[in-house]
Amino acid sequence: MAMIKSRKHAQSRFNQHMSAALAVMLLPVAAHAVDATTAPDAATPQKLQEVQVQGNRENDFKAERASSAKYTEKLVDTAQTLTVIKKELIEQQGAVTLTEALRNTPGVGAFFLGENGNTTTGDAIYMRGFDASSSIYVDGVRDMGSISRDTFNIEQIDVLKGPAGTDNGRSSPTGSINLVSKQPLLEDAYLGSVTFGSGQQKRGTADLNKVIDANSGTAFRLNLLDQDSGNPARDMVKNKRWAVAPSVAFGLGSPTRIYLNYLHVKQDNVPDGGVLTIGLPGYSSPAAATATDAEKARLAVLNTAPRVDPKNFYGSTLDHDDVTADMFTARFEHDFANGVKLQNTTRAGKTEQNYLLTSFMATGANLILTGPMDTWTMARTNLTYRDASNKIFTNQTTATQEFATGAVKHTVVGGLELTTEKQINYTIAAIGGVTLPRTNIYYPNPHAAVSIPSARTGAQGNGSTDTQSVYLFDTAKIGDKWILNGGVRVDHYTTTYDAVALQAAVTAPAPQLIPIGTRLATNLKTGDNLVNGKLSALYKLTPESSFYALVASSKSPPGGTNFTLSAAANSAANVNYDPQETTSYELGTKWDLLAQKLSLSAALYRTDVKNEVEVDPTNAAVFYQNGKKRVEGIELGVTGEITRGWLVSAGYTRMNTKVEAGRVVTANGENQLSYTPKQAFTSWTSYTLPFGLQIGGGARFTDKLLRGTDGAVGTPAYVNSSWVFDAMASYPINKNFDVRLNVYNLADKEYVAQINKSGYRYTPGSPRAASLTANVKF
Numbered sequence: 001m002a003m004i005k006s007r008k009h010a011q012s013r014f015n016q017h018m019s020a021a022l023a024v025m026l027l028p029v030a031a032h033a034v035d036a037t038t039a040p041d042a043a044t045p046q047k048l049q050e051v052q053v054q055g056n057r058e059n060d061f062k063a064e065r066a067s068s069a070k071y072t073e074k075l076v077d078t079a080q081t082l083t084v085i086k087k088e089l090i091e092q093q094g095a096v097t098l099t100e101a102l103r104n105t106p107g108v109g110a111f112f113l114g115e116n117g118n119t120t121t122g123d124a125i126y127m128r129g130f131d132a133s134s135s136i137y138v139d140g141v142r143d144m145g146s147i148s149r150d151t152f153n154i155e156q157i158d159v160l161k162g163p164a165g166t167d168n169g170r171s172s173p174t175g176s177i178n179l180v181s182k183q184p185l186l187e188d189a190y191l192g193s194v195t196f197g198s199g200q201q202k203r204g205t206a207d208l209n210k211v212i213d214a215n216s217g218t219a220f221r222l223n224l225l226d227q228d229s230g231n232p233a234r235d236m237v238k239n240k241r242w243a244v245a246p247s248v249a250f251g252l253g254s255p256t257r258i259y260l261n262y263l264h265v266k267q268d269n270v271p272d273g274g275v276l277t278i279g280l281p282g283y284s285s286p287a288a289a290t291a292t293d294a295e296k297a298r299l300a301v302l303n304t305a306p307r308v309d310p311k312n313f314y315g316s317t318l319d320h321d322d323v324t325a326d327m328f329t330a331r332f333e334h335d336f337a338n339g340v341k342l343q344n345t346t347r348a349g350k351t352e353q354n355y356l357l358t359s360f361m362a363t364g365a366n367l368i369l370t371g372p373m374d375t376w377t378m379a380r381t382n383l384t385y386r387d388a389s390n391k392i393f394t395n396q397t398t399a400t401q402e403f404a405t406g407a408v409k410h411t412v413v414g415g416l417e418l419t420t421e422k423q424i425n426y427t428i429a430a431i432g433g434v435t436l437p438r439t440n441i442y443y444p445n446p447h448a449a450v451s452i453p454s455a456r457t458g459a460q461g462n463g464s465t466d467t468q469s470v471y472l473f474d475t476a477k478i479g480d481k482w483i484l485n486g487g488v489r490v491d492h493y494t495t496t497y498d499a500v501a502l503q504a505a506v507t508a509p510a511p512q513l514i515p516i517g518t519r520l521a522t523n524l525k526t527g528d529n530l531v532n533g534k535l536s537a538l539y540k541l542t543p544e545s546s547f548y549a550l551v552a553s554s555k556s557p558p559g560g561t562n563f564t565l566s567a568a569a570n571s572a573a574n575v576n577y578d579p580q581e582t583t584s585y586e587l588g589t590k591w592d593l594l595a596q597k598l599s600l601s602a603a604l605y606r607t608d609v610k611n612e613v614e615v616d617p618t619n620a621a622v623f624y625q626n627g628k629k630r631v632e633g634i635e636l637g638v639t640g641e642i643t644r645g646w647l648v649s650a651g652y653t654r655m656n657t658k659v660e661a662g663r664v665v666t667a668n669g670e671n672q673l674s675y676t677p678k679q680a681f682t683s684w685t686s687y688t689l690p691f692g693l694q695i696g697g698g699a700r701f702t703d704k705l706l707r708g709t710d711g712a713v714g715t716p717a718y719v720n721s722s723w724v725f726d727a728m729a730s731y732p733i734n735k736n737f738d739v740r741l742n743v744y745n746l747a748d749k750e751y752v753a754q755i756n757k758s759g760y761r762y763t764p765g766s767p768r769a770a771s772l773t774a775n776v777k778f
Contacts, residue, residue: 145351165554197771279307463563715759
């Protein structure tokens with residue numbers, strides 16, 4: 001669906017053609033006016049003044065810049081791998097969540113299902129070998145909480161690959177993701193869409209923009225969402241949510257602008273606990289080497305057992321994932337007469353989650369395999385609860401100044417950020433020791449009535465991090481060939497963790513017995529300064545091309561991702577440990593071709609991560625911070641318009657990952673990082689025919705994934721590679737109404753989308769599915 005453009009791109013193609021035609025028709029009039037006003041003698045020939053006709057046409061896939069004020073140059077002149085996914089591409093694909101939209105950048109995805117019977121919730125994103133879930137931002141502010149983020153209010157998504165510590169402070173070793181919200185514009189536009197599709201998909205959105213007062217630059221925008229959908233790959237799984245996002249702007253088109261945004265999201269989902277991995281490639285009996293011969297014989301029947309139906313649901317009617325998120329943002333911008341630009345952002349946000357998943361661990365002890373296969377059963381021993389609240393309050397100020405020192409032109413960006421983040425986790429448990437009934441392995445009954453009362457136990461964990469940050473960037477242009485960029489950021493952080501636990505069993509010898517149910521308190525605190533920097537040099541071979549080199553760093557201190565501190569020696573959250581440190585090196589080139597309509601990029605990179613916690617090989621009670629990991633590879637990208645109406649977005653990456661020092665982290669013993677494909681490819685292209693029909697499609701390839709190790713026996717240690725193909729067709733019925741058909745997984749390929757750490761469970765990829773969307777615009 002064609003969404004609202006920014007004002008500078010407001011012209012439609014029809015208006016562009018009409019403007020050009022009118023200009024041509026007015027050329028004789030312009031010539032006559034020049035002749036009449038400048039010729040002293042009508043008989044003397046006069047040279048006509050040149051009349052230039054200029055028009056801008058929106059490139060639906062290729063963005064010129066990232067949204068952050070910290071990136072002052074165009075993407076072609078930015079010395080780092082930075083992918084911008086525009087809403088037009090997201091809409092063509094019918095992508096409705098952040099995870100789906102991120103398929104447009106290679107090697108980024110939700111590959112990890114969870115561990116110890118748990119399932120990750122929300123956007124659990126892996127990027128270049130590391131978990132980037134804690135490095136997701138909305139309009140430049142960290143967005144915490146286990147929520148599946150929707151695209152209904154998103155203008156574009158900026159994916160920065162490589163350390164982002166200088167830009168954002170503590171972060172993932174391999175990048176960050178920034179969602180850019182839609183803002184009011186100085187034009188009236190009313191857009192809506194309705195989608196129906198496989199898996200009982202029902203979804204409606206509205207995007208309404210109204211100019212309140214053009215003279216004062218006041219406008220109002222309202223984005224709405226309502227969705228109640230199943231999952232074509234999974235029985236019983238539900239994705240239900242509604243959201244409202246009003247925003248108002250003052251002073252648009254003037255030096256002083258104010259934006260007020262509010263977002264409220266309510267989700268009422270049934271979570272996906274996954275499917276048994278029995279029968280997958282690499283699966284074998286979960287009998288330990290030390291098991292008795294009788295136990296090995298009992299479990300041996302699983303070696304030849306068929307796969308379970310990927311649509312099976314092993315949960316119960318109790319399962320739920322209820323999320324409520326509220327976010328208020330105020331942004332003030334002012335352009336001073338001397339060229340200084342000031343931006344101040346204030347954000348207050350809160351996310352609450354109440355979650356229960358009937359999970360399972362298909363160990364030998366939980367399986368009864370006597371009789372015919374259709375009578376085999378499994379115990380469901382894991383009731384996974386989550387009752388959590390995340391809060392954030394931040395004020396961020398950024399100032400930009402351009403000036404010259406001799407022949408060198410500088411653009412300096414400086415800023416101050418003050419942030420408080422809090423997380424509370426309450427412990428919930430079943431009351432009265434009630435357990436779940438067993439379930440059939442091949443024919444589970446998710447509708448079986450279950451009643452297990454539960455309540456908060458009184459145990460809880462409270463974590464908070466206060467951060468004060470200052471940063472400074474300088475982009476120096478030397479002539480028209482060299483662009484040098486340097487930046488440094490200092491974060492002073494203080495993390496506190498207060499936990500109340502209940503003594504579950506008597507472990508101490510008399511007379512120091514601790515009664516069961518006694519409240520045990522933990523109070524931990526840590527804090528320090530984090531200093532990160534980056535330095536790059538870029539050479540302009542032509543005005544539309546560049547070659548660059550970059551070195552950058554990032555750090556993540558104990559408790560930096562989950563607000564939880566620990567006194568355990570085997571935990572990276574131990575207050576006595578140093579921050580995890582990352583250094584990345586990148587060599588790359590970027591080219592804007594075909595009158596700057598098509599962008600090509602290529603980058604070689606190496607990322608080194610150190611201070612990983614490792615156990616002493618000779619003493620399991622001793623731990624050191626001497627672990628090192630390395631990711632190196634190449635990434636290629638192409639985005640934009642090849643010819644009028646032919647759009648393309650594609651990317652390829654090849655990664656070599658390994659543990660430089662420390663234990664191997666994969667279940668099969670290969671020295672590679674888990675949940676990281678060696679190769680990944682993504683592509684999408686569309687073409688608009690002269691009569692308006694738009695056809696498109698794409699392909700995605702994910703290489704073999706290796707799961708992590710936790711001592712599980714017999715389960716698959718890997719996931720096979722997979723290709724998935726999608727297609728799209730869109731047709732404008734008239735200027736106000738169009739329809740779009742999306743078909744996913746054309747070949748109906750069976751593949752594994754996620755696998756958990758123990759390998760007992762996996763999430764099947766979506767089978768062939770379709771959706772039909774009707775778009776209305778005025």
